[in-house]
Amino acid sequence: MTLNAAITGVGMSDIGRKTGRPAMxxxxxxxxxxxxxxxxxxxxxxxxxxxxxxxxxxxxxSPLGTGEVRNALGLKTRWxxxxxxxxxxxAPLMVAAMAVATGQARHVLCFRALTESSSQxxxxxxxxxxxxxxxxxxWYSYLVPANAMSASNWAGWMATRYFxxxxxxxxxxxxxxxGQRAFAQHxxxxxxQSPLTMEDYLGARMISSPLGLFDCDVPIxxxxxxxxxxxxxxxxxxRPPLAIEAMGAALGSQESWDQRADLTTMGAHDAAxxxxxxxxxxxxxxxxxALYDGFSIFVPYWLEAFGFCGHGxxxxxxxxxxxxxxxxxxxxxxxxxxxxxxxxxxxxxxEACTQLWGQADGRQVEGAKTAVCGMGGGFIAGSMLLRRD
Amino acid sequence: MRPLxxxxxxxxxxxxxxxxxxxxxxxxxxxxxxxxxxxxxxxxCWSDKVESRAVPGTGTVYTYxxxxxxxxxxxxxxxxxxxxxxxxxxxxxxxxxxxNADPESVAIGQTMKVVFLNIDDIWLPRWEPAQ
Numbered sequence: 001m002t003l004n005a006a007i008t009g010v011g012m013s014d015i016g017r018k019t020g021r022p023a024m025x026x027x028x029x030x031x032x033x034x035x036x037x038x039x040x041x042x043x044x045x046x047x048x049x050x051x052x053x054x055x056x057x058x059x060x061x062s063p064l065g066t067g068e069v070r071n072a073l074g075l076k077t078r079w080x081x082x083x084x085x086x087x088x089x090x091a092p093l094m095v096a097a098m099a100v101a102t103g104q105a106r107h108v109l110c111f112r113a114l115t116e117s118s119s120q121x122x123x124x125x126x127x128x129x130x131x132x133x134x135x136x137x138x139w140y141s142y143l144v145p146a147n148a149m150s151a152s153n154w155a156g157w158m159a160t161r162y163f164x165x166x167x168x169x170x171x172x173x174x175x176x177x178x179g180q181r182a183f184a185q186h187x188x189x190x191x192x193q194s195p196l197t198m199e200d201y202l203g204a205r206m207i208s209s210p211l212g213l214f215d216c217d218v219p220i221x222x223x224x225x226x227x228x229x230x231x232x233x234x235x236x237x238x239r240p241p242l243a244i245e246a247m248g249a250a251l252g253s254q255e256s257w258d259q260r261a262d263l264t265t266m267g268a269h270d271a272a273x274x275x276x277x278x279x280x281x282x283x284x285x286x287x288x289x290a291l292y293d294g295f296s297i298f299v300p301y302w303l304e305a306f307g308f309c310g311h312g313x314x315x316x317x318x319x320x321x322x323x324x325x326x327x328x329x330x331x332x333x334x335x336x337x338x339x340x341x342x343x344x345x346x347x348x349x350x351e352a353c354t355q356l357w358g359q360a361d362g363r364q365v366e367g368a369k370t371a372v373c374g375m376g377g378g379f380i381a382g383s384m385l386l387r388r389d
Numbered sequence: 390m391r392p393l394x395x396x397x398x399x400x401x402x403x404x405x406x407x408x409x410x411x412x413x414x415x416x417x418x419x420x421x422x423x424x425x426x427x428x429x430x431x432x433x434c435w436s437d438k439v440e441s442r443a444v445p446g447t448g449t450v451y452t453y454x455x456x457x458x459x460x461x462x463x464x465x466x467x468x469x470x471x472x473x474x475x476x477x478x479x480x481x482x483x484x485x486x487x488x489n490a491d492p493e494s495v496a497i498g499q500t501m502k503v504v505f506l507n508i509d510d511i512w513l514p515r516w517e518p519a520q
Contacts, residue, residue, distance in 0.1 A: 141394040143484060146470065157472050159454075160454055160497070209454050261480065
């Protein structure tokens with residue numbers, strides 16, 4: 001069932017808050033590290049792919065497009081693509097997988113760069129779509145004018161409904177935040193490494209109920225590069241290729257954060273179901289989980305979407321210790337975006353690959369051979385299953 | 390300053406109905422499907438006979454959140470945002486601020502009625518408790 005595509009290298013820049021470093025400096029650093037990881041040179045790269053492309057509709061959200069990166073890195077490519085409307089931050093990886101599987105390229109440099117931390121000022125927050133514009137169009141024009149400006153609002157009302165239907169409490173979300181922080185303490189690149197107790201979590205200020213400060217990921221400056229290679233080309237790389245076993249990109253509801261009939265589910269459920277149709281592997285075969293945690297509440301949604309537990313059962317699944325350090329299904333072992341910083345899914349996948357190559361040091365999941373990654377929240381979702389043979 | 394929606398052929402009735410105190414929702418004239426956000430074409434049957442009609446302006450809170458973070462200069466917090474299932478328009482929800490109520494009093498299942506905030510050429514729907 002495996003696609004003829006594999007991940008062969010990953011690289012992350014020195015991420016941080018208010019780094020003051022231009023996005024391209026982060027990007028070049030991440031690219032250099034990814035090439036070194038894969039054992040490739042610049043000349044081997046013949047494709048480039050990103051999400052969403054250069055975008056100025058939200059401060060620091062996407063300062064670099066493929067054009068600028070091609071120019072800056074001097075790349076000659078056979079395939080280039082930026083995907084603003086695809087299945088989540090996973091889209092550029094999926095496009096790359098399809099490009100190499102169909103012979104359009106052999107090694108595609110997939111990137112995500114953000115300078116959201118440096119872009120925040122006293123009067124300007126990051127991740128406010130349409131910021132600074134007089135008039136808005138598209139799906140967020142039905143939310144932002146109503147003062148539903150932040151994704152924390154949109155995730156907040158999903159969480160309210162989920163709590164109402166299934167009896168989840170803030171303590172359950174606190175187990176995610178504190179568990180991921182415990183992982184982050186073993187990850188030198190995580191931006192938040194100081195201990196986080198349940199008391200700290202519960203005592204932090206509310207952002208958009210029921211989500212508090214530690215339910216929200218951390219805006220950072222940084223870049224991440226992931227190299228997707230054709231299966232035959234991957235054999236020549238420095239590390240064992242991580243085969244892309246299956247991907248899922250289905251979306252059964254409209255592009256909206258409030259109209260999906262059942263807001264205790266999200267796009268993740270459609271994408272994950274589609275992915276499992278394309279493989280004989282099952283959730284029980286997965287060793288490491290990388291689940292989008294722009295907000296903590298997305299973690300139980302993704303757990304249920306992938307079928308690690310039933311609908312409404314995530315609170316017990318989490319309370320039983322399945323997803324934290326030492327758990328059977330460890331989630332976001334690098335600290336996730338909650339403690340590691342918001343690299344828009346790429347950081348989570350970077351960590352999953354690091355685990356599969358056995359290089360996660362103090363947080364290494366013993367014998368990890370398979371990983372699942374789900375990126376996105378709300379209607380935005382894409383999933384990928386990786387296998388190291 | 391609060392960003393406002395751009396008026397388009399499909400959304401003008403929704404954003405200006407408040408001038409007459411009406412919550413206007415788009416419906417397909419052929420298959421009766423309620424369409425929100427409004428579209429020029431019915432997503433269900435692809436008819437181009439889409440018309441906007443006033444609904445009662447009441448609904449039931451499906452979910453909500455209380456926002457505590459000032460996302461823009463001058464934003465007064467806290468306030469509640471309610472996602473409301475609209476009476477007379479099956480499957481349609483309208484998300485808006487809750488006014489004339491303690492934000493912490495908002496609850497799932499509560500009945501709301503629409504009121505409007507006029508800024509320039511836009512009438513933003515907002516929710517207040519029906520009782």
